[in-house]
Amino acid sequence: MPDLGRAALVTSFLLLVYALVVGSFAAWKGRKRLAVSAQNALLASFAATLVAAVVLFAALARHDFSFQYVADHTSRELPLGYTLTAFWGGQEGSLLLWLLVLTGYAVVAVLTGRRAGRDVLAWVVPVLGLVGTFFSLLLVFVASPFSTQAAAADGAGLNPSLQNPYMAIHPPMLYLGYVGLTIPFAFAMGALLARRTDERWIVATRRWTLAAWAFLGVGQLLGAHWAYVEIGWGGYYAWDPVENAALMPWLAATAFLHSVMIQEKRGMLKVWNVLLVVLAFGLSLFGTFLTRSGIIQSIHSFTQSSIGPWFLGFICLITAGSLVLIFARLPLLRTKTRLESLVSREATFLYNNLLLVALALTILWGVVYPILSEAFTGQAASVSKPYYNFFLKSFGLPLLILMGIGPLVAWRRASLRALGRTFLWPLAVSIGAGAGLLALGAGSSLIGVIAYTFAVFVLASIALEFARGTSARKALGDTGWLEAFSSLVARNRRRYGGYVVHASVVLLAIGITGSSLYGTTREARLRPGQSMTVADHRLVFRGYETTLESNHRSIRALVDVYRGEKYLGRYKPGKNQYFAEDQVSNEVSIRHDLLTGGDLFLIADQVNSDGSIDLKALQEPLVNLIWFAGLVFVGGALIALWPDAREQRRLAERYAGATVRV
Amino acid sequence: MPGQRSPVRLIVALSVAAVLAVFLLYTSIAGGGTPSLRPSQLPGHKERVSLAGKVVGQPRGDAHAGGLRFTLRDVEGTATARVVYRGSVPDLFRTGRDIVVDGRLRGGVFVAVPNTLVTKCPSKYVPKKDR
């Protein structure tokens, strides 16, 4: 069986090399049959990779410990779900997942990519082939999931903190995002290589970019939620390099999503856009590199692996190659269109882009500074939270307010008088809200009040957009408010879906502000019967409860929670001791307050032999808005992604009248 | 207004300058990162640093009462440093683990900043193995 897996990967590798080499030749010389042959090679590589993936899944399901990978990442007692998701639990498996998603996406891209033009597609194939060749090369020669050993009796098991549903689906979600950014990159390069000056490649990849960006966002939220409930320190983001690895490409992709709209509407910023897509893809490769090689000392210090230098080399190759290509095609990308006014929607998009890229680059600097410092001065250094938090506030707050300003400003040139009128209502509401918050005591954090005020401004402006649009549609003849509203959204899916996504980001910002700036933390050592207070809750420790499970022993502290006289329930923070892995995991207990959206977070910091407990309790206001924002985010993205028959017809007509036919 | 040079380049240049200014201002005030040292490099440093090493010997005391005392050794080397730590102790902390903790050298003992102890998972996905 492992031989089949290896053979399948070798086959995939050969097919991808074929797609790269023959595809380039075919596109360069304009040979139709060779180009189709290269396309087919790409399709076939998916089949081969799928076979390899099935072999690995089967080996996991059978507990075949003659596979080194299976033995390293699963054990007999591991529940089936986690046994299967251990597929991407290790380096080799996650590389295989990358390749599987890449080739799978390539199939869809090839089958639907004719929309971008056959000549562009002919170049997309070798670009995808190049990326695929890299990953399959690693899988065949450097990090194979199919190495064998003498079959062990049992496996090493999965790290207990990874035995969690969020962590099980977090990697595939992220990968659907990371890999998804390859497609717009390939089409952008394809259009440049084919010497095209039109926007077809943008139209063809619009949904890809949006979907990849959405997956990347959801993947990060899943990871943050896992950190919150599983690692359980009371937070959800630690600015760890591995977390930043996913945030940076997401920020670049956000910038790209917006600037592409400018190119569609005004035909400007072509060079900026193509640089952004290279940045987004490069950061996504860099993110995979950060997570998978031991290059950065993070709390997830993976074993120093041999794939690091390969990744670095490939990233340099891609970056250098793309920049050379862009430079060579610079004349094609020049436009005569000018930015007409500093107060226009194009300008706000430009400011938004600059802020997003600035934030991504400062995070990048924070991530690579330790390596560079060690390499150049011999002195290792580390960059910690205050650095990141400072720049998050410096760039994040302006970004927040821009989300509210942008939609209210017209394209080309907005008149200041009209602006004054449109801003009046949201401004009034937000100032009122700010005053109200100050009265309620939110003044303990200045940044917090500013953030909340900005958030209200954005929500008000979004509500205004929906309201005005609906009444305009109603004036055009739609009967009833509901019909006007639904036809408004249906006719402008991207715009109103985008507004919903903006709203979700605002909810995220509110949740982050509340939980970071207005929370309370208390620690105390309690003997049974003693109590402590945090915010307006009283916690009484009643003693320990120990139970024996199939693969671990669970120790729980029994804590009764009261608010005033009201009994809110018994909560059990504690620890699990895993036998096979010889590890202890932290099991926190969280009380969600549905009314306020806050959480009471209980951590059994230290279980003492004398029967007492060192209990840590955190009050986190509004933290559940963060997870709710994730749902709204998905909803908004779906609205924006939803196919629009009218738009498809218009685009088909635009690109149909080709006088050259094949 | 036709004929005028696009302000885009000007905006980009000004923004880059602004961002750089903010960045330089921050790093000059807050410093560029905390030095990350091994026990062998520690003597002589009086400022707040990040100490990384392997826990050797038996930790004594209680991090939540009086302080947890343990000894850190260079991961590859023999130099050691005595550490006293207060605050939350990660579950993975034990003799033989590699850890990182922030703090200052005071009177020959490294006094840690509370709640800055971080253990390096031996390997996030795979227990340490000779490959």
Place this chain on the structure above:
Amino acid sequence: MTVVALVVGAALAVACVVLVALPFLREPRARNDRLARPDELEQRRLALAEERDRSLEALKELEFDHRTGKISDDDYRELVGPLRRRAAEALRALDLRAEHTVEAPTPDQAQARG
């Protein structure tokens, strides 16, 4: 290697070879093996079509923004003229292009014929 593995492996190999060779198996002697590439004419037509769509879209947005109050009456009056003119120009240029392509065969059509 088990029998299943051998069979699956062989099937995979055969399928891949067939798939890659398919275009050549289908058309051993292709009349026109040239990859469709938009020539100068076609590129200009595409650019014009995109310009036309952009102007029409901008007009629609201007109307909508005016209706929802984002643009004042004065600004609307100022902006709508040039936009309408631009859209009309783009439409006219496209029609001219279409006339030209109907009258004379494109270089590619001529080559395919002869």
